[in-house]
Amino acid sequence: MSRTLGRTQAVAVVAAGVATPLGLDLDTFWSALCTGVDGISAIERFRVDDLRVGRGGEIKKLRTLRHGRLPRCRASALLLLAADDLLARAALTADPARVAVVVGTALGGVEEGERALGEGGVRAAAGGLYDSPAQALAERLAARGPVLTVSTACASGATAMGVGADLLAANAADLVVAGGYDVLCRFVMRGFDALRSLTRERVRPFDRRRSGLLLGEGAALVLLARDADAPRVRLGRLLGHASSSDGSHVAAPDPEGRGLEHAVRGALAAAGVGGEAVDFVSAHGTGTPLNDKIETAVLRRVLGGRAGAVPVNSIKGALGHSMGAAATLEAIMCLLASRDGVVPGTAGYEEADPACELDVRGVARAARPRVSLSTSLGFGGCNAALVLEGTS
Amino acid sequence: MTRVLGVGLLTGWGAGVAALPEDARRAAGERRVVTAATPPLAGERFRRATRECLLGVAAVEAALRESGLDRAAVAGPRTALVYVTAAAYGASNYAFIGAETARPARAEGGLSEMRSGSALYFPYTAPSAVPAEVAIEYGLTGGYVILVGGAAAAVDALWQAGTLLTAGRADTALVLAVETFEECAARWTTPRPLVEAAACAVLRGGGELEYGPGDASALETLVARRAGETLACGPLVGLALARAAGAPRARVTGRWRGRRAQIALAT
Numbered sequence: 001m002s003r004t005l006g007r008t009q010a011v012a013v014v015a016a017g018v019a020t021p022l023g024l025d026l027d028t029f030w031s032a033l034c035t036g037v038d039g040i041s042a043i044e045r046f047r048v049d050d051l052r053v054g055r056g057g058e059i060k061k062l063r064t065l066r067h068g069r070l071p072r073c074r075a076s077a078l079l080l081l082a083a084d085d086l087l088a089r090a091a092l093t094a095d096p097a098r099v100a101v102v103v104g105t106a107l108g109g110v111e112e113g114e115r116a117l118g119e120g121g122v123r124a125a126a127g128g129l130y131d132s133p134a135q136a137l138a139e140r141l142a143a144r145g146p147v148l149t150v151s152t153a154c155a156s157g158a159t160a161m162g163v164g165a166d167l168l169a170a171n172a173a174d175l176v177v178a179g180g181y182d183v184l185c186r187f188v189m190r191g192f193d194a195l196r197s198l199t200r201e202r203v204r205p206f207d208r209r210r211s212g213l214l215l216g217e218g219a220a221l222v223l224l225a226r227d228a229d230a231p232r233v234r235l236g237r238l239l240g241h242a243s244s245s246d247g248s249h250v251a252a253p254d255p256e257g258r259g260l261e262h263a264v265r266g267a268l269a270a271a272g273v274g275g276e277a278v279d280f281v282s283a284h285g286t287g288t289p290l291n292d293k294i295e296t297a298v299l300r301r302v303l304g305g306r307a308g309a310v311p312v313n314s315i316k317g318a319l320g321h322s323m324g325a326a327a328t329l330e331a332i333m334c335l336l337a338s339r340d341g342v343v344p345g346t347a348g349y350e351e352a353d354p355a356c357e358l359d360v361r362g363v364a365r366a367a368r369p370r371v372s373l374s375t376s377l378g379f380g381g382c383n384a385a386l387v388l389e390g391t392s
Numbered sequence: 393m394t395r396v397l398g399v400g401l402l403t404g405w406g407a408g409v410a411a412l413p414e415d416a417r418r419a420a421g422e423r424r425v426v427t428a429a430t431p432p433l434a435g436e437r438f439r440r441a442t443r444e445c446l447l448g449v450a451a452v453e454a455a456l457r458e459s460g461l462d463r464a465a466v467a468g469p470r471t472a473l474v475y476v477t478a479a480a481y482g483a484s485n486y487a488f489i490g491a492e493t494a495r496p497a498r499a500e501g502g503l504s505e506m507r508s509g510s511a512l513y514f515p516y517t518a519p520s521a522v523p524a525e526v527a528i529e530y531g532l533t534g535g536y537v538i539l540v541g542g543a544a545a546a547v548d549a550l551w552q553a554g555t556l557l558t559a560g561r562a563d564t565a566l567v568l569a570v571e572t573f574e575e576c577a578a579r580w581t582t583p584r585p586l587v588e589a590a591a592c593a594v595l596r597g598g599g600e601l602e603y604g605p606g607d608a609s610a611l612e613t614l615v616a617r618r619a620g621e622t623l624a625c626g627p628l629v630g631l632a633l634a635r636a637a638g639a640p641r642a643r644v645t646g647r648w649r650g651r652r653a654q655i656a657l658a659t
Contacts, residue, residue, distance in 0.1 A: 008559065097605075106518065108540065110485055117489050130481065130519065130540040135649055147651060148548055149540040151519040159537060166555050172604060187489060191514030242561065245473060245536035247527040250440075251515035259533055262469050266535075266561065380520025381527055382536060 008162075008270040009169040010237045012230030013222050013388070016332045017086025019078045020218040021057040021319050025085045029329075030336050032318070033344040034364045039319040040203070040214055046186045053198035056184050057216025057320030068140065074183045075109050076136035078219035078325075082179065083137055086221050092141060092175055099143040100173035102164040103134045103221075104156025104180035105324035106378065108149070111185035133181065145173045152243065153378025154284075156180050157220065157327030158386050162241035164224050174229065181219035182323035188215060195251070197288060204348035205285035205314035206292045206356040213286040216320025220328035236335040236390040239371070240271025246381030253291060257298040259383045264302050264375060267385035273371060275302045278310055278387075280343060280369030281358075282330040284377050285314020286321055287348070295375060296356040311367050312358040317347030327376040331386050334372035338390015341368035368392050393641075394554040395597045395658035397461070399632040400454025402447060403589040403619060404428045407454065409629075409636045416620035420585030425573045426620060428588035437529070442516050444480040445525040447590035448570045452526050455566065455592035463530055465564070466594075472535035472562035475523035476549040476569045478542040478623040478648065483575035484517045522570055534562050543612075543626040543646025547653035550593070550627065550644070551603040554655070558598035565595045569624040587620035591628035595657070602643075606654030609645040623648075627655075634659045 018025065021039035022032035032039070039057045048054030062070060062077060065084045070077040092099050113128020131149035138147040146167060152159040157180025164178030182188075192198050192215060199212030227237065244266065246259035253260070268274060281303075283295050300307040315333055322329060337343045345363035352360075374386040404426030405411045405419070413419035420426055430443050431450035438446060456466065515521060520538055527533070535556045539545045546569050553565035573586040580586055611630035615622070619629045627644040634642035645654040 110517075113485060114489050117486065128485070129478070131478070131545075131649075144651075146548060146653065147649070148545065151538045151540050152536065153518050153520045163537065163552065166552065170551070170555060170601065170603065172551075186492075187485075187517075190492065191488070191517065195514060243536045244469065245523065245527040245533055247531050247533045249528070250521055250524045262533060270559075270561070378520065379515050379518045380524035380538075382520055382538070 008165060008240050010227050010239045011165045011168050011224045012227050012237055013235045013335060014225050014230050015086055015090035016222045016235060017082045018220045019081035021059050021216055024063050024081055033315060034342050036345060036347060051189060051193040053193055053200055056214050058184050059217055071136060073109055073112050075181055076133040079133050079137045079181045080140055082219035082221045086223060090223050094174040096142050096144045098145055098174040100145040100167050100176045101134055101138040101143050102148045102160045102176055102178045104150040104160035105182055106153045106156055107182050107188055109133055110187050111183055114187050141177060152382035153380050154323050154326060155376035155378040155382040155384040156324040158376040158384035159243055161238060165238050165241060168224060168226050176224040177221055178224055179221035179328040180324035182217060182325055184215055184217040202348045203287040203317045205287040205317050205346050206360045207349045208351040208353040210287045210289060212288055214320045216322040218322040218325040220325045220332055236338060236388055239389050240267045240387040242266025242270055243384045248381060251379055253294055253377050257294040259381060260377060261298045261301060263383040263385040267387045271387035275304060277371045278373045280372045281310055281312040282334050282374040283312050283314045284375050285316055287316060293355045296358055308357060308359055310359060311343050312360050313344055313346045315344060330374050331388055334374055334388045335390045338369055338392055341366055343367045393599045393658045394557055394595055396631050397594040397596055398455055398458030399628055400451045400458055400592045401632045402428055402451055404587045409632050412618040416585055416618055423585060425577045426585055426587040427574045441525050442484050444522050444570050444572050448522040448526050448568055449529050451590035451592040455594050459594040467531035469534045470563040471532050472556040472565040473523050473527055473532045474537045474549045474553045474567045476539040476546045476624045477519060477571060480570045480572050481519045483572055486576055488517050542623040542648030544648035544651050544653040546624040546627040547646045547655050550655050551601055553595050554601045566592055568592045569628050571623045571625050584621040587622050589622040589625035591625045593628050593631050602656040606645055609643045612645045631659060
């Protein structure tokens with residue numbers, strides 16, 4: 001094996017597809033991000049009147065697929081919509097036995113389990129298995145290679161892209177459809193509402209007045225291929241990735257951010273670059289007082305003296321925290337920023353916080369990052385980081 | 393070649409391969425689920441931990457003992473943790489849902505019905521809760537991957553651990569699988585006895601990994617006969633059986649949702 005120890009082989013990100021509250025295709029999503037469209041609204045699809053907070057990034061209406069019907073399971077439906085968008089931009093040109101699917105999720109098909117228990121008991125709840133939506137996606141893609149479901153909570157979309165890159169490096173597949181998804185459902189709203197993690201105000205990542213997050217839903221997929229095998233026209237490359245555990249708390253991040261820092265440094269090392277190479281950071285940026293402060297401290301340690309000059313954003317102010325989909329959406333955003341020379345603003349950001357001294361802006365700005373860093377954290381002390389290179 | 397230093401194994405039959413019956417189906421009799429005993433881990437640290445978490449922690453303890461390693465040898469960022477399960481989140485999920493639908497799932501061990509449905513236990517509905525408790529207990533802060541699926545996913549987990557070792561991203565990797573069924577037994581339709589289990593393999597070393605699709609191995613058949621249906625734990629049970637038989641190398645396979653994966657490891 002001819003790789004440098006610790007380095008990961010860069011893989012091409014050939015194309016992407018999304019389903020989000022900001023739009024059910026990549027172009028609409030990107031346009032909305034750049035122009036500051038607000039994807040947060042009152043939740044209408046299920047009962048929220050008994051919860052403290054009833055808003056989120058809900059997709060109001062699903063479109064039809066170009067081929068086939070949407071399944072009843074909303075998680076699978078969102079994945080298939082993202083795949084539909086992806087396949088409109090790139091074809092799966094490999095032997096189906098060499099096409100892998102790796103998707104991340106925090107909740108899987110839990111809404112199906114929730115529905116089944118409400119309707120008729122535990123036997124009907126098979127659809128609630130967390131890996132059911134990935135199987136639905138593989139079937140729709142006719143992919144017969146490895147089908148993996150990753151569940152590193154809200155870091156799942158990043159971990160899935162990393163595992164997908166590893167499959168390519170190991171020659172276990174020639175193409176990988178990787179990404180993440182999650183749905184807004186009563187299960188997760190009840191949980192976060194009771195934990196008092198949700199804000200009754202606007203989501204304001206890195207803002208002095210930030211008071212919590214709002215959840216969202218969506219799906220995001222990328223088509224990965226080995227660099228040498230990929231077409232010249234592509235979104236960019238995944239240069240490196242790494243994950244880590246905090247080993248400190250089941251639900252809260254390590255207060256010093258040591259796990260996140262380890263993941264970030266690992267991803268940079270895997271990419272063969274240092275902090276000085278980072279042109280842009282897509283932060284996890286949930287808008288909770290603790291998360292954003294911890295991330296700031298980690299970024300300041302990693303970026304050093306450049307920390308105040310490197311553009312940082314969080315797109316969770318615009319579409320909520322879409323959990324398993326978030327990291328993949330953010331990775332895609334990094335590559336689109338490189339392509340178009342625009343870094344979307346951080347919706348809700350207005351007042352600087354001395355505890356979050358980073359270059360965050362509320363509106364989009366002209367910048368064309370070559371190397372981007374994307375950070376993710378999740379329940380269970382999950383951390384993941386991606387280093388991406390765009391094409392300009 | 394990536395090698396297995398040791399395998400910790402707890403099943404509904406007891407601890408280690410010596411506890412496995414010759415014929416799991418016959419030994420199970422009329423039992424649909426062979427329940428694993430809840431490890432006696434007490435104290436404030438585990439006050440909210442689910443039965444699955446306790447099984448995971450105990451399996452790692454057994455694996456370290458089998459490997460001749462102490463906790464200090466795995467603490468820190470150079471040990472990766474890869475966790476896999478097909479079912480072990482079911483009990484906490486259904487308890488949380490059941491708390492609202494007034495059809496609470498039957499919970500045993502460290503989690504009562506009312507407690508499991510409360511907000512403080514919401515984080516324990518995530519599959520990441522089990523490896524989180526393990527990481528906290530043993531101070532593991534290295535590479536961290538969590539896969540959901542049955543035996544094929546466990547083979548994927550072994551591959552992922554081998555990849556982390558081969559790439560130099562870890563010096564030691566723990567592959568942990570936990571499966572519990574008691575609280576949601578009715579949803580499973582597999583014909584063999586469902587046998588609760590927690591298994592952990594300690595891996596070291598790197599090199600090319602023989603990983604991919606493959607036919608069922610003799611070990612897979614042996615695991616089914618001796619252990620019963622343990623889903624994601626199956627390939628790790630296979631490694632434990634191979635080591636107990638003194639085999640220098642094992643080809644373990646696992647099937648899930650129509651896909652079978654295989655990997656070869658030095659045992």
